[in-house]
Amino acid sequence: MNERIQEKLSILADAAKYDTSCSSSGGKRKNENKGLGNAEGMGICHSYTEDGRCVSLLKILLTNHCIFDCAYCVSRRSNDVKRAAFTVDEVVDLTINFYRRNYIEGLFLSSGIFSSPDYTMERLVRIAKKLRTEHKFNGYIHLKTIPGASEELIQEAGLYADRLSVNIELPSELALTTLAPEKNYQEILTPMGQIRDGIIQNKEEKALFKKVPAFATAGQSTQLIVGASAETDLQIIKLTDSLYQGYGLKRVYYSGYIPVTDDARLPQVTQPPLIREHRLYQTDWLMRFYGFQADEILDPAHPHLDLEIDPKLAWALRNRHVFPVDVNTAEYEMILRIPGVGARSAKRIVAARRFARLNLETLRQLGVVLKRAKYFLTCQGEHQPVIGELSEQQVRRQILFGSGAVRSALVTQQLDLFAQAS
Amino acid sequence: MLPLKPIRRPTSVLASAAPRRPGAPALTAPPRDYTYDGTFEGLLTVLFTIYDWRAAPSSIQPEASAQVGLFAQPAHRETDEALAARVWDGLLKSMDSEARTRLYHVFLSEDADRELLIFRYVNLALRSAQDVAENYANADVRRVQRLAQQMFREKHRMEAFVRFEKTQDELFHATIEPDMDVLPLIAVHFTKRYADQRWLIYDRRRHYGLYYDLTRTDVVQFEAAAGRKTTDVSATVFDEREPLFKLLWQVYFDHVNIPERKNLKLHRRHMPLRYWKYLSEKQPREVRFEPIQNKQPVVGKEVSAGQKALE
Numbered sequence: 001m002n003e004r005i006q007e008k009l010s011i012l013a014d015a016a017k018y019d020t021s022c023s024s025s026g027g028k029r030k031n032e033n034k035g036l037g038n039a040e041g042m043g044i045c046h047s048y049t050e051d052g053r054c055v056s057l058l059k060i061l062l063t064n065h066c067i068f069d070c071a072y073c074v075s076r077r078s079n080d081v082k083r084a085a086f087t088v089d090e091v092v093d094l095t096i097n098f099y100r101r102n103y104i105e106g107l108f109l110s111s112g113i114f115s116s117p118d119y120t121m122e123r124l125v126r127i128a129k130k131l132r133t134e135h136k137f138n139g140y141i142h143l144k145t146i147p148g149a150s151e152e153l154i155q156e157a158g159l160y161a162d163r164l165s166v167n168i169e170l171p172s173e174l175a176l177t178t179l180a181p182e183k184n185y186q187e188i189l190t191p192m193g194q195i196r197d198g199i200i201q202n203k204e205e206k207a208l209f210k211k212v213p214a215f216a217t218a219g220q221s222t223q224l225i226v227g228a229s230a231e232t233d234l235q236i237i238k239l240t241d242s243l244y245q246g247y248g249l250k251r252v253y254y255s256g257y258i259p260v261t262d263d264a265r266l267p268q269v270t271q272p273p274l275i276r277e278h279r280l281y282q283t284d285w286l287m288r289f290y291g292f293q294a295d296e297i298l299d300p301a302h303p304h305l306d307l308e309i310d311p312k313l314a315w316a317l318r319n320r321h322v323f324p325v326d327v328n329t330a331e332y333e334m335i336l337r338i339p340g341v342g343a344r345s346a347k348r349i350v351a352a353r354r355f356a357r358l359n360l361e362t363l364r365q366l367g368v369v370l371k372r373a374k375y376f377l378t379c380q381g382e383h384q385p386v387i388g389e390l391s392e393q394q395v396r397r398q399i400l401f402g403s404g405a406v407r408s409a410l411v412t413q414q415l416d417l418f419a420q421a422s
Numbered sequence: 423m424l425p426l427k428p429i430r431r432p433t434s435v436l437a438s439a440a441p442r443r444p445g446a447p448a449l450t451a452p453p454r455d456y457t458y459d460g461t462f463e464g465l466l467t468v469l470f471t472i473y474d475w476r477a478a479p480s481s482i483q484p485e486a487s488a489q490v491g492l493f494a495q496p497a498h499r500e501t502d503e504a505l506a507a508r509v510w511d512g513l514l515k516s517m518d519s520e521a522r523t524r525l526y527h528v529f530l531s532e533d534a535d536r537e538l539l540i541f542r543y544v545n546l547a548l549r550s551a552q553d554v555a556e557n558y559a560n561a562d563v564r565r566v567q568r569l570a571q572q573m574f575r576e577k578h579r580m581e582a583f584v585r586f587e588k589t590q591d592e593l594f595h596a597t598i599e600p601d602m603d604v605l606p607l608i609a610v611h612f613t614k615r616y617a618d619q620r621w622l623i624y625d626r627r628r629h630y631g632l633y634y635d636l637t638r639t640d641v642v643q644f645e646a647a648a649g650r651k652t653t654d655v656s657a658t659v660f661d662e663r664e665p666l667f668k669l670l671w672q673v674y675f676d677h678v679n680i681p682e683r684k685n686l687k688l689h690r691r692h693m694p695l696r697y698w699k700y701l702s703e704k705q706p707r708e709v710r711f712e713p714i715q716n717k718q719p720v721v722g723k724e725v726s727a728g729q730k731a732l733e
Contacts, residue, residue: 002666006673006709013677014714031614038614044582045692047703049679052688059678074716081716097667098674100594100619101586103702136618258682260717272682351556362559 009094011084015064015075016110019167019223020253024056024105024140026218027162035136037099037106039162043140044105057108057142058098062086062123066112070180071263072169072228075112079261085114091127092135099139106140106162107131117148125153128160140218145195147187154194158202163218163250164195168243171236175229178265189247195220196247219250226280227257227273228266232303237283241294244287254280279305286311289343290336308400313339316376317392324378324385327363328353340373359383372399446548451477455496458537460484462529465537466506467499469544482537516547521555524570530603531569539565576600577607583693584612584623585702587668588661594621597700605632605641613639668702675703676711 025043045054063085064075074081086094095107109127113120124143131137143161145154158164166188170176173185195216202215222243224236240252256277259269283305286292290312297311298304306314316323316339325334327349335346348366352358359379364370375385375395390398454477458464468482481496483489488496513522525540533539542562547554557563579600586594594616605625609632612621616634622642624631633642698704 006670009670010673010677010712011714013674014716017678017680031617034617036616036618038611042578044578046582047675047701048689048692049675050686050689051680051683052685052692053678053680053683054692055675055678058674079716082714094670097663098671100588100616101667101671101702102584102596103671256683258680274683348556348558352558355552355557356559358559365561365564366558 005090005094008084008086008090009060011082012061012064012086013059015112016059016061016108018074018255018258019059019108019110019144020053020255021108021142021165021221021223021251022054022056022059023163023218023221023251024142026250027140028214028217029138029140029162031138033136033138035138036096037137037139039106039138039140046102046104056105057140058095058104058106059108060086060091060094060110062091062109062111062120062127063114064112065114067115068113068180068182070169070183071265072179072225072257072260074260088123088127088130092130095131095139096135096137099137104139106142108142108144110144111146113146113148117146118150118153121146121149121153121157125157125160128157132160142218145191147183147191149191151191151194154191155198158195158198158215159213161216163220164216165221165223166192166195167223168239169223169225170229171224171226171231171239172229175231179229192220192222192247192249199248219248221249221251221253223253223255225257226254226277227269233276233280233283233305234298234300234303236280237287237294237298240284241287252284254284275307276305279307279311283311291333309396310339312337313372313399317396320392320395323376325376326378326380327358328380338373338376340369340371340376342367375399446545447473447476449473449476449478451475453478453480455480455488456482457485457488457496457498458482459501460486461501462526463503463506464499464501465529465540466509467502468537469541470502470505470509471497471499472541479538479541482541513544513547516544516550517553517555521547521553524566527570527573527607528566530606531573532602533569536569539569573602573604573607576602577604579697580604580608581611583697583701584608585700586621588664589659590661591659592620592661594619596621596623597626598623599627599699600625601696603628605630608632609639668705669709671702672705672707673709676707677714681713 022045023043024039025041027039027041029037029039031038043056045056047055049055061075063083064081065083065085066073066075066077069077073079091107091109095104098104099106107127109124111120111124124146128141128143131139131141140163141161142163142165143157145157145164145166147166154164168188170179176183176185198215199219202212205212224239226236236254243249243252254277256272256274257267257269258272259266262268283292283297286297287294292312292315297315305311309317316337322334323338325338327335327338332346332350335341335349336343338346341349345363345367349358349363349368352362352366356362357380358366359382360370360374363373363377363379374383375390375398378384449472454475456468456471456479458468465482468479472479475497483496485498510522513525525543528536528540528543539562543554543566546560546562550557554560554563558567580598584596584598586596588594603625605623605628608623612623612632613634618636620634620636622631622633630641630643633640693701
């Protein structure tokens with residue numbers, strides 16, 4: 001029995017790991033029933049894998065049996081792999097016992113599609129319901145909604161789960177029809193719209209009535225696979241932007257495509273595009289926390305993110321005319337746009353300058369990365385950058401290769417690879 | 423031009439500084455060395471004394487570890503709970519409660535300079551007409567922020583890295599050795615979270631623990647039995663399913679890893695080596711890890727038709 005559960009766990013954790021979402025934050029479920037767990041506020045990463053990703057939730061598939069045959073997926077019907085399926089009680093028992101030992105924040109349950117979407121979804125919901133009602137479990141639950149599942153089941157899922165998500169996976173309809181012939185955009189976007197409406201409706205009801213059952217309070221998220229199909233970064237961030245604006249998503253995750261098969265429809269890569277994925281996350285942050293618009297970062301003439309430098313620096317180099325920015329007088333929004341100044345430093349700058357005039361040394365102590373920032377800012381005459389006189393290429397080269405240039409090991413490694421390849 | 427997206431602006435920029443009542447007696451008497459009993463209340467008592475005697479501190483040290491010059495006469499203050507409470511309440515006249523909490527966190531950080539740093543911060547706040555909390559141009563303000571931030575990180579790490587083991591009598595037991603004295607700060611978190619199980623978290627470096635008995639959480643100390651590690655639970659008293667869940671957790675940990683993305687540097691940055699000692703997933707494996715073979719390697723295969731078409 002123990003060996004069987006061990007085997008199941010290894011198969012079904014392994015098959016679930018390509019879903020990069022791991023967030024456990026934003027829940028509002030308090031432990032008010034003297035039960036187990038508390039999911040209010042900040043998420044917690046309980047461990048980290050050797051690839052440096054956070055382990056916050058017990059992330060497993062209910063089963064890796066699947067009637068679909070999506071080319072990029074290890075669990076696709078035509079792949080000759082060991083199959084396994086948990087029972088409802090096994091998942092409940094694992095979740096409770098992992099949680100009690102402080103291994104995890106909760107459960108992230110997804111599944112291959114067996115029999116029918118509704119049949120699969122019904123099982124996922126049953127597990128969440130059992131945890132909440134029979135075990136008084138207040139930890140975090142993230143359920144994947146199965147494409148094609150009925151609206152009633154999604155509504156019910158939202159009552160027990162803190163977060164719901166539907167993965168778009170492929171950033172364009174064309175790629176979807178080629179690589180995942182059984183899926184279509186409508187089936188993905190419909191439940192996304194239903195969840196959005198459920199959340200909005202729930203908020204409105206909450207404003208009117210005292211006791212309204214919570215509905216997916218941590219919102220919904222999705223994932224896009226990067227590099228399995230030919231979309232440009234511009235297409236991807238436009239899609240992201242529309243998801244944040246149109247569907248009110250909390251997060252869009254990007255997953256660098258990891259080669260799983262030699263299927264002729266897929267690109268023949270041996271390395272996942274990790275830098276590209278990293279640059280997309282940086283762009284995502286710029287749009288969510290730094291006030292950047294998608295079309296400021298990329299446009300049809302520049303449809304791809306620069307792999308060598310981060311998107312904020314790239315924007316600044318293209319827009320040298322707005323610099324230098326004076327840290328002693330500029331608006332917070334402009335200070336946020338200086339390369340090398342993060343959100344925290346920007347806040348500290350506007351707070352500290354009420355007390356004293358800032359100079360380069362204070363900026364360094366506040367956490368500003370002067371190596372990049374010094375080209376783009378001024379401190380009321382104490383420091384005059386020569387940004388106007390240098391060309392884009394000169395600044396770029398000095399930042400990348402000048403003295404004190406420290407590039408991330410990842411970038412160095414992958415740039416070396418490109419150098420070898422070309 | 424699209425409308426600008428809302429940015430979460432820092433609230434402090436918009437809020438005007440609260441009215442201050444600056445002022446504190448000038449410290450005109452010759453500076454002195456102070457000692458106290460090592461508790462936070464003791465330190466607050468010393469703060470009171472400094473202004474009472476108008477003698478700035480040249481040092482403030484816990485009595486047990488006090489090192490003073492040969493001829494120095496350290497002034498030892500007995501902790502006075504009532505005075506300490508007065509000082510604690512009084513701090514709110516010159517700082518908000520967040521800043522006051524930061525000072526407590528600085529104390530728990532066990533930083534070598536913590537007592538004098540707290541004094542200098544309080545003194546600055548007392549004499550300043552403005553709220554000093556965000557005066558990042560001041561080195562002491564930055565240092566307090568920095569220590570409080572490190573404290574927060576250590577607290578958060580302990581909330582993450584505590585690993586309970588279940589014993590036969592249904593106690594969930596964990597041992598930690600944090601860099602800073604975090605137990606007072608994590609008590610609320612664990613009490614809320616594990617309301618339906620008895621648990622004990624023991625700080626082996628500081629020789630005390632937190633114990634929750636299903637109704638309340640208390641600080642507990644153990645009488646040191648001659649040289650024995652007093653809270654080590656021997657394997658015989660574990661719940662019979664304890665080894666199974668430890669094993670399953672290790673199996674899980676090994677299988678969620680994606681070898682193609684291996685990045686040990688990042689791994690260690692998030693989970694520094696010094697914490698591994700008590701992490702179940704970082705203990706030697708009893709069963710060897712066998713990767714699941716679910717991919718058909720692309721390397722070495724003939725270039726596909728799709729690839730050819732592109733060239």
